[in-house]
Amino acid sequence: MTEHKPRAMSAREGERCAMPRPGRVALGWMAAACLAAVPWAHAASPGAATGPGVSAPVATAAPPKPAPVQGPVLVPPVGMAGASGVTAVPIAGDAPPRLMMSAPAVTANKAANGGVLSLPVVAPATLAAAPGAVEFVTHGRFRDVPVYKPKGEVQSVVLMLSGDQGWTPATSRMAQSLAAQGALVAGLSTPALFASLEADLGDCAFPDGDLENFSRFLQAYEKVPGYYPPILVGDNEGGALAYAMIAQARPNIFAAAMSIEFCPVLELRKPLCKGEGVHFSRRMSESRTTAKRIKPKDNAGVVLLPATRLSAPWVALQSGMLTPFARRSGPLCEARATQTFIETISGAQSVALPAVQPGASGGTGAQPVTASEPFKAAFAKLNAQRKPPPPPPPAAVSDLPVIEVAAQPGTSSELFAVLLSGDGGWAGLDKEVAAALSKSGVPVVGVDSLRYFWTPRTPASAAADMDRLVRFYAARWKKAKALLIGYSQGADVLPFIVNRLPAASREHVALAVMMGLGKRADFEFHMTNWVSSSASGLLILPEVQKLPTGLGMCIYGKDEKDSNCPSLDPKQIQLVKLPGGHHFDGDYAKLARIILEGARGPGSASR
Incomplete structure (x- = not known):
């Protein structure tokens, strides 16, 4: 069965608003969904059911970010x-x-x-002097998202998924409590997310890609050192979504998940795509009296089933009390049923909350979740279990957003690689190709283009940075030859960089590989690039034509509509056409093999 992307942005950049999976096909998209990440003052009433994430005016440009003050x-x-x-x-x-x-x-x-x-x-x-002030960010599906910052350095990142009432004062207190424990917290409205997913074309939803992409954008925007896979914390229905995401997602996308008053029901009319491990049954409408399976048009949501494996640790905090959402959802949410569900899943944990506190879901309990030691202790334990962030880059290149991927032990090669990611950041294809190269003995230094081009660059300054990377890692890894690889935006800028390298560094270059090459290159991150190809960047074709014969390789998918590769001279550039679109049907091991074969010379790369 064909899988589906969370959304299709443009034919050019599927990764811009959601990291796709192998084999997903393009769905519809809304042009405004990924336009802006402009913080603004939220003008909705406090505690409104829709909360953040419904709509927001989009400004034409962002003001300079003020210096931090006490609190958000x-x-x-x-x-x-x-x-x-x-x-x-x-x-x-x-x-x-x-x-x-x-x-x-x-x-x-x-x-x-x-x-x-x-x-x-x-x-x-x-505004900063006003009580309760927070920073609001808009990006992708998520609009005017409140962001709560810790007082000191960020120790973890939390995507907090609201209950079915949207973002309320109670969920805000929960977010503030987590920020007090060192977390950078983004508050997401679950009802607004569901409405956005249901508005898309396609018969199933992959929100894990949207959540990962938002996390990467947020951390780049806040200049968080390195990257923290986010911890999902969900209240009530948001807790069910948090569970579903770590069942659906690949490993290492999310660090952990915590569900508060978990009930295995999602009031999402469009079912989740099956993904890696999420299983569910279609929920019957209350008006039906037969056991006949409901039709999609009659869908009243989905009932989640216990997963055979989860991609990250999961803990459920249960008080045994029925919240308003649980009462509407029926016997599936009763204490015995939910406890049986949790116990069925290997490695899942259940933590008892004091029975007097439905406060997390907007009730009037005397002891809200944020005041309970089990809540704080459970989060602290999950945070301690996450993988530590990678070590900072060496001092010589510490000003660049680089990620080192060592060659696997027992392998060897004369090559090393510098890989410029797409503008979605270091994720998906970039990580997979780097991992595949490392298995062949090729160490890789990745450059996170989302973070790198957040600061405006020029072809000359980018070439100077590449020169520094090539010289430093050739000496560090004792390698004679370098593969310079770019994907999407990274591919677009690569010919400009190669043509401006000093002669000494260019002698190290065995091959310059452009994967998913476009027609114009941007040396600065623009919000509008997340929904369409740039119409104002530098023309790429003349720059590719300046590359020495045999030095370049251009890899493109046969379904790509705006690739520059077919217009190139095959006598000058190795051209490789692969099945699929901008993500090459997810066959990243094949991409790595083609790159290594191409480094041996023209005609060596298999198709």
């Missing part, structure tokens, strides 16, 4: 500084302050902006 920072949207009729209003409880505009100010604002309301800039100090 609220960054307002771009607009007209000092506009009249605008105030920042603190909200009681955990909700952030709102920007309020008088009716005359709204009318004048729209008139000045072509009929579109543009929220103004308010002095950061004014």
